[in-house]
Amino acid sequence: MKAEDIRAKLEKNVPSAKIKVVRDSLLVENPADLHNVVLALKSDSDLRLDYLSSLTASDFVDYLETVYHLYSIDKRIGPVVLRVRVKRDNPKIPSLVAIYRGAEFQEREAYDTYGITYEGHPDLRRIFMWEGFEGFPMRKDYEQEDSETLDKDDIEWLDRNGVKVPDEMRQKALNPPAPAEDKPATPPAS
């Protein structure tokens, strides 16, 4: 079934939801409608999208996005792709765990790496990175640490554990050079 047909169907079943076709996928414009849309797709007698095969996130700089791939095992339909876009500064999307149990870990993963909050998730915490990790490493503005030079924390830790630190490294860590101009790196030619 084409995305356009599904959109027409949803327009009939969930009239309140605004849906746009982006390429081959359905963009649910208001995240609050997501629950109703997914429930309608799941219970529709022609579609019966009973399987959430993947839930991922991506960062489009202006917004964050979650992408859902739905299949029907019964009707052999799929994938039906849903997209939800949220603002970077307050990314909140309703959780699908109540509808698809398999969403639990995938939502935790998307939360861990992109910092999208899935509201209603029973246990939303980091899954890959450890507790106490700061930031969301898959976001485009995440800056990795420089793993070739020691920082102040490292020096303190090494001193506490009785490891000898060369003077040069100690100097560098305690008087770090001024950070370079914070220009975005030129993206590689695609």
Next chain:
Amino acid sequence: MGLTQNATVVDDGLKSELSKKGIVVTTMNELYNWGRRSSIWPMQFGLACCAIEMIATACARYDIARFGAELFRASPRQSDLMIVAGTVTKKMTPQVVRLYNQMAEPKYLITMGACSIAGGPFIDGYNVLRGIDRFIPVDVHLPGCPPRPEALLYGLMELQKKIDSQVIEKTEWYQKGLTREFPIPELGPRGLVPKFNPEVWQPREVDHRKERYGQPIVIRRKAKAPDLDAAPAPPRPAAAKPQPTQPPKPTV
């Protein structure tokens, strides 16, 4: 005829002559090393895809038992060799260092694969340690992605050579005051604290990667994303399925 300094060393020619007559001449040192190198028990643990090759090496086709190293021990207390087979993530590093600390002397370590040597394909990742040699000393580096089982066997043979070359009285684990406990790094807010142990590893003076690729490792923010709402790019030649609405035009 006074004793020369090397009187206890029998030269190889004489040794082989004697062995033909059924007389074995050896030294304590050789016997000891022969025993050690012929029964290297590796520790049973793998971290990623390289572990699969390690498993293949242990199976019948490559048969690591030919080198006396088939007893993969489930406990670090019983093993002589740690094969770090696979990607060492930052989250896994404390455990790997702790296991190494728990092994009894003499202990050896083989890093198997590009990942455990230097981060491999994931060197730019936020989550992968750029080489386990940042925290613990390595005896044999075994490059490859993954190294074939033959390569692991070769690495094992190199390790056997190393063991053979050690002299009992001089080996470090019989010296007084040896502590080979390496501090176990902690998980910090941005990665491991510390990033490396300067007593074990220090950054290279020349960054060969930088020299070769002409740019530092990209750690700064990237800020460009495709615009999905724009007209879709023309499909690549390897597009999955032809669309039914666009049948191929018949050529006239």
